[in-house]
Amino acid sequence: MSQNLKIASWNINSVRARLDIVTRFLTEEAPDILCLQETKVMNDAFPGGIFRQMGYNHQVLHGQPMHHGVAIVSKIPIREDDRLDWQANGEARHVGVRLDNGVRLENVYVPAGGEVPDHTVNPKFGQKLAFVERMIEWSSKLDKPTILTGDFNIAPLECDVWSHKQLIDVVSHTEVECELLARLQASHNWVDIGRHFHPAPTRLYTWWSYRARDWAASDRGRRLDHMWISPELLDNAVSHRVAEPCRNWARPSDHAPLVTEFRF
């Protein structure tokens, strides 16, 4: 007996400010599980009742005041596995759960890394690199089929940004970041499910700055959000797409959701 499972991931840029669009998304898309990043809310102020009304009765929250914060809401049982602190500074950037079928689901919000891609003058950039280094140590020891998703804040391929030439020195697309992400991918032979279903150089942006006068017309996007799976799950993956229209909804997040369907 096979089970269909739809998993979505969305950097929501404040879950409270986005209640209208997140509920619209759940109504239209009806994923079984939604991974959120940048919830920007403490756990006791998380609008869990709204999600419960929509059938998302299983919720694992890892929030903090003001910044960052991740959460997983689900229609099917999820059991909390861990909440790791890959920066060792107390920020809420990861939560991992286990599904009843034994698959792990890891939801991560990698640090943006500040403006200047030089850790000697910008400590945030160093923290971002250290964060991913610790992820590599963790990832290389994983021994269960795992789905790793979230806002990685790195656009790894030339076709993952609107201009490779103009962004090569911009944090999110620098050589050191792209190499680090490649090492993370190699550490578990992760399958980049976005590129599995939409091979390079297909345009597959997930983020567009708020600062553009017309985000869609200029289309200066980057692929910062990702869903990776253990190789043994590849046969279970049915489809994957970026729900780009959500970027055009009223009071949008600057990220669009990822939607992946599995069959187990």
Next chain:
DNA sequence: ATGTCACAGTAACTGTGA
């Protein structure tokens, strides 16, 4: 490219992070 968001502290702004 100083453009646009959200949050919190202090009271219509400023600072921070993105």
